[in-house]
Amino acid sequence: MASNATFVSKSGEGQARFSSKRLKKFFGYLVLWILSFLSLYPLAVMVLNSFKTDTEINGNPSGIPENFTLENYTQIFAVQGGLIGNFMNGIIIALITTVVSVFLAAMAAFAFSKYSFKGRNIIFAFLLSTMMVPHEITIPPLFLIFSKLGWVNTFQGMIVPGLVSVFGLFMLRQYMLGVPNEIFEAARIDGAGHWRLFWSIMVPIANPAIASLSILQFLGTWNSYLWPIIIAPDPSIQPIMAVLPTIRDQQGYAPLWATIMTGCVLATLPVILVFVIFQDKFISGVTVGAVK
């Protein structure tokens, strides 16, 4: 099809080329609009249903709310069964995990990118190769160890396994390799210590990569589900992700969709916020490592 059109146009029939181009354009946009609609539709249903009562959702599962209500949102702050506590648990866990893991990764990445020391390449290659190992193999031993430490149903139980990110180390090292060595040599001659080289020179320069990694790390922890439900079965300490699928009526059978959808909006809000504010960093973070 396409080759014919080009051929025709070359032989001078501009009209045929024009219409085939318009057709391509039309179908291209059609596909993009349909996919955009499909991307957003489930999210639209989520938001719309958060403004309905449970009874209305059953009769009107996707339309505009007829009896618009904010009750689901005030319910978030209820003392009994309010989701705000779980929301805050999730924020605390994700923030601490992000700060510590990015800091550890940045220090190590600095050494791996700007120092030559014995064993550097071997250690780094070994660390990279462990990215192939599914981390789930550590679930049984970590569960055993944490049980013996009394870390079941605690924040540290949920936070500590996320503190090491080999991916983060790899990502930051890639970025730091691109920072010219001369800057550090000059600073050394001016008498800067190693910590200053890292903290006052490398960290500000590598800020874009550090920000991207922080965003990815925050979202990864915020969205995690498996480990929290294993190590913290108590709903009062769980992050919001772990609680959402368990919201049921008094008989414990029917899902309370209005509350669940409102919880989903609440759980998605920080993510969307981060995405809208840091869109460019976000997308550059995603693509590090893939395209090199």
Next chain:
Amino acid sequence: MKENISPVLETGKALPKVKSKVIRNVAWVDRLAPYLFISPFILFFLALFIGPSIYSLVLSFFRYKGYGDATFVGIANYVSILQYHVFWTELVNTIFYWLVHVIPLMVGAFLLAVLVRSKFIKGQRFFKPVLFVPNIVATVAAALVFQSLFGTQYGVINKLLGTQIDWLHDPTITKFVVVLLLIWKGLGWWFIIFLVGLTSINPELEEAATVDGASVRQRLVYIVIPLMRNIFLFAFVIDAINSLRMFTEPNVLVGRSGQLADPEVAPLLNLLISNLRGASFGQASAVGWILFVLTLGITLIQFRILRSSDEER
């Protein structure tokens, strides 16, 4: 050799020699500094990954209930898992989820990237974030929304179609709903990756081919796709690894009230979790290591296939 050393470097090297005492101290600190920088990371890595991994490997040869003595059972844990029919059901499910979603996902994302980058489409700034958004929505939230969309009695899909299909109770149909969720969530991610990959191709190559009369399809097949082979390899390997470790999608979509999904639709990781909950730590660890071997195998096969197709060319 001597001529190669520039005078600047020589003075630069000569400079610190003036204070020889300071130098010795500094040199000692210099040698230690990188180790100090990596040691926190390495310590955590040893404590949270290497240690537990070894512990897990050892555990997989023992019967251990979490208290009392562990009994050495050799490869009995592995044997009993391989003889357990649920293992095979869940393995087949996992491979089904992987194979059925990966082809439409990758082809779709690639064509979408080609489309958005093509000259006659405007509005990249709108389409890029919109198509990417499903990816950042938490898997739990996405799975719950899909659960409500595909409800039998009150679900939107059945309302729209005017049907009463048991989307989430009939295992055969349910598996395709899981695949739909995987594609919905994954498309934006690979779309962005492929888009960046396309942008990294030297535009002169494509222009030269266009001048020589190559069609859009010829340019894709003979220029773009071969140049992006490494990105495809990366995409397929990462997607395979993540598919084998899949847990949240099927369990939240199908599981009732936070319970695990039924074995007919469950992924392999469920066997690890159910063993863990049954306090069979040896068996749970063995499942983990089987998962590792599968990951390794699939990755190696993919490297083989994509590398050898390279050599043929």
